[in-house]
Amino acid sequence: xxxxxxxxxxxxxxxxxxxxxxxxxxxxxxxxxxxxxxxxxxxxxxxxxxxxxxxxxxxxxxxxxxxxxxxxxxxxxxxxxxxxxxxxxxxxxxxxxxxxxxxxxxxxxxxxxxxxxxxxxxxxxxxxxxxxxxxxxxxxxxxxxxxxxxxxxxxxxxxxxxxxxxxxxxxxxxxxxxxxxxxxxxxxxxxxxxxxxxxxxxxxxxxxxxxxxxxxxxxxxxxxxxxxxxxxxxxxxxxxxxxxxxxxxxxxxxxxxxxxxxxxx
Amino acid sequence: xxxxxxxxxxxxxxxxxxxxxxxxxxxxxxxxxxxxxxxxxxxxxxxxxxxxxxxxxxxxxxxxxxxxxxxxxxxxxxxxxxxxxxxxxxxxxxxxxxxxxxxxxxxxxxxxxxxxxxxxxxxxxxxxxxxxxxxxxxxxxxxxxxxxxxxxxxxxxxxxxxxxxxxxxxxxxxxxxxxxxxxxxxxxxxxxxxxxxxxxxxxxxxxxxxxxxxxxxxxxxxxxxxxxxxxxxxxxxxxxxxxxxxxxxxxxxxxxxxxxxxx
Numbered sequence: 001x002x003x004x005x006x007x008x009x010x011x012x013x014x015x016x017x018x019x020x021x022x023x024x025x026x027x028x029x030x031x032x033x034x035x036x037x038x039x040x041x042x043x044x045x046x047x048x049x050x051x052x053x054x055x056x057x058x059x060x061x062x063x064x065x066x067x068x069x070x071x072x073x074x075x076x077x078x079x080x081x082x083x084x085x086x087x088x089x090x091x092x093x094x095x096x097x098x099x100x101x102x103x104x105x106x107x108x109x110x111x112x113x114x115x116x117x118x119x120x121x122x123x124x125x126x127x128x129x130x131x132x133x134x135x136x137x138x139x140x141x142x143x144x145x146x147x148x149x150x151x152x153x154x155x156x157x158x159x160x161x162x163x164x165x166x167x168x169x170x171x172x173x174x175x176x177x178x179x180x181x182x183x184x185x186x187x188x189x190x191x192x193x194x195x196x197x198x199x200x201x202x203x204x205x206x207x208x209x210x211x212x213x214x215x216x217x218x219x220x221x222x223x224x225x226x227x228x229x230x231x232x233x234x235x236x237x238x239x240x241x242x243x244x245x246x247x248x249x250x251x252x253x254x255x256x257x258x259x260x261x262x263x264x265x
Numbered sequence: 266x267x268x269x270x271x272x273x274x275x276x277x278x279x280x281x282x283x284x285x286x287x288x289x290x291x292x293x294x295x296x297x298x299x300x301x302x303x304x305x306x307x308x309x310x311x312x313x314x315x316x317x318x319x320x321x322x323x324x325x326x327x328x329x330x331x332x333x334x335x336x337x338x339x340x341x342x343x344x345x346x347x348x349x350x351x352x353x354x355x356x357x358x359x360x361x362x363x364x365x366x367x368x369x370x371x372x373x374x375x376x377x378x379x380x381x382x383x384x385x386x387x388x389x390x391x392x393x394x395x396x397x398x399x400x401x402x403x404x405x406x407x408x409x410x411x412x413x414x415x416x417x418x419x420x421x422x423x424x425x426x427x428x429x430x431x432x433x434x435x436x437x438x439x440x441x442x443x444x445x446x447x448x449x450x451x452x453x454x455x456x457x458x459x460x461x462x463x464x465x466x467x468x469x470x471x472x473x474x475x476x477x478x479x480x481x482x483x484x485x486x487x488x489x490x491x492x493x494x495x496x497x498x499x500x501x502x503x504x505x506x507x508x509x510x511x512x513x514x515x516x517x518x519x520x521x522x523x524x525x526x527x528x
Contacts (some may be wrong), residue, residue: 091274167321167342167419170365178364182352228519259393 047229053230056236065218069237072215075131075203076241079138080196088188091150092180112144117205124210134206134214141202142195149191153184173195186260189253196245200238215241267295268334269296270449271320271417272520277474278315289315290415292329297417302443302450304460307470308510314476320451328399333416341410341448343423346348347402349394354382356390362413373412380408400431407439411446419442420452424459433491436462440489457506461499464490469509479509 029049035041036048043051059065094101094108120137127133157180165175207216216235222230276293279286285349289312297303307312316389320323320331322344349358356377363373381390384404400415403423410418423439424432440463443450454460461483469479483502485493493499 012270029385158348160344160346161350163318163321163323164342164344164348166323167340168362168365169322169337169340174365178361179350182350185352257352259354259395 012151013156024249040081043227044226047232050234055227056233059230065070065233065237068213068215068218068234070132071213071239072200072238075080075138075214076245078131078135079202080142080192080245082135083139083142083199084146084192085194086139087146087191088150090261091147092154093145095151095154096106098165103233108147109143111140116202117140119210120205124206129210130211134203134211137206138199138202141198144203145194145198146188149194150184153191154180156235157183160222161195186253186257188257189249190198193246193249193253196249200242200245204238266299270299270334271338271451272334273316273320273331273371274329274372275328275333276316276319278312278319278324279327281511283424289528290319290326291476292468292476293477293478295468295480297451298503300447302463302465304464304467305453305462306457306467306506306510307475308472308513310457310473311470312473312475313455313470314421316470317419317451317453320417321419321436333418339413339472341413341415341418343403343406343410343418343420345422345425347397347406349402349405351394354391354393355386355397358394359412360445361409366413367506376412377408377430377443380412383411383445384408384438394485396408396432399427400435403427403435404438407442411442411448413492416449418448418450418452420450422453422455425455427438434460439463440487444488454526457503457510461485461502461507462494465508472511473503479506481505481509 032049036043036046039046047055056065071159084207090104094104116137124133127136149159161179161183162175165179192217203214204216204219207214208220210216218233218234221226273293273295274288276286278290278404278461279288286324293312293316294303305316307313315324321340348476350361359380360370360373361376363376368376378390381387381481384407386404386408388403389401397405398447404425410420424435436459443463452460452463462485467476467479467483469481470476471478481502485498485502493508
């Protein structure tokens with residue numbers, strides 16, 4: 001496949017927040033406020049936006065929102081790190097060796113076929129309700145997309161550039177560092193972008209199944225007390241978390257992939 | 266008598282396929298002398314690119330030997346496509362061979378600047394490859410092939426993907442670069458005009474499986490200009506090369522271009 005064409009498809013359009021976004025956001029908030037005020041729903045079904053803000057402030061100052069957010073964030077990051085590291089390592093081996101690919105491919109596909117939600121209880125039983133089981137779930141959910149993108153990225157390294165490196169008598173490590181890593185980076189970062197948001201899902205799933213802290217635990221606990229506003233708070237914090245991670249990877253893309261942008265013309 | 270920098274003896278390559286293997290090269294034998302500009306001329310499918318890949322260490326021959334006088338050579342290679350790394354600027358592409366050899370960055374940049382001047386790319390040092398025209402990109406590739414002071418330049422139809430006018434301008438520029446740097450050059454081409462404009466000696470290869478059919482010295486005076494291509498001496502040499510290649514076999518063969526001396 002032509003690397004250039006592949007890279008073009010891997011690029012994401014970069015949008016800046018514009019007035020259209022602000023307008024649609026304001027409209028949604030207004031609609032929410034109107035429904036909660038005039039539909040006659042009790043606050044434990046649909047709290048008003050104002051009440052959610054108040055609840056957020058109370059959880060932040062008086063409650064333990066920061067602790068739960070910190071725990072979830074740590075699980076997400078550790079899982080992302082572990083999942084990415086193992087996926088990149090294994091993906092590189094798969095991309096380089098057809099034999100290795102044939103040996104492990106059935107298992108890799110099988111792991112992807114298992115719905116993570118279904119085995120999360122099992123992992124919590126085996127590894128306890130602490131952070132480790134959540135990190136493991138995050139790592140598992142991150143693993144596959146990053147692996148696939150690593151394989152695609154490494155395989156997309158042009159043959160002609162390999163020839164160039166060999167004709168210059170480059171060593172193995174030089175081919176890795178100066179050719180394979182930079183050539184595979186756009187596709188790899190694309191996988192990381194998907195993995196970052198998936199990792200947040202993994203952590204919440206794990207915490208919902210069984211935990212004593214974290215935003216998923218907070219949702220469970222708040223639901224038990226019909227504190228629906230707190231559920232909303234936790235959900236919004238999770239959204240913010242996922243968007244921040246997504247933005248971080250996008251930032252890395254703009255930083256490392258400057259060469260994909262046209263300066264002239 | 267000067268010793269050859271490269272000696273090729275009985276090189277044979279057979280690519281495995283379903284019916285007993287495809288013979289691409291059949292006993293190619295020749296020598297290249299220091300500071301010589303040699304063209305390997307032949308129709309498409311004569312195995313000339315295969316031969317170049319072997320000499321660059323990218324492919325192992327089935328049998329035969331090739332020896333560089335000073336052991337493993339430093340090679341500067343230019344491919345049909347510019348083959349630049351899109352994530353490196355013009356200057357960073359040119360310094361790549363030096364980085365691989367561990368030359369300090371300051372020294373590498375200085376040598377790259379010299380070559381940027383030589384190939385006329387001043388002002389484009391920090392341009393990304395995607396913003397270069399085909400001719401400019403190929404000039405970067407030539408600079409990159411020269412920057413580490415290689416023992417031999419291997420050029421694989423370097424201007425094949427350029428339009429006719431750009432190609433002719435590149436001939437003059439390559440000729441100029443060669444006169445300044447005096448490298449040993451082995452260049453693959455299927456164009457009689459190109460080989461006569463550039464080479465000291467032209468080796469004509471036969472149809473597959475490739476062998477050296479003719480070893481023709483080109484004694485045209487340098488520097489060679491455009492008008493030279495309409496002289497009697499040039500026409501005589503072109504005729505000799507054309508006769509050696511023979512007429513294309515089979516309709517639709519893309520060796521047609523061989524018959525056009527101006528191509």
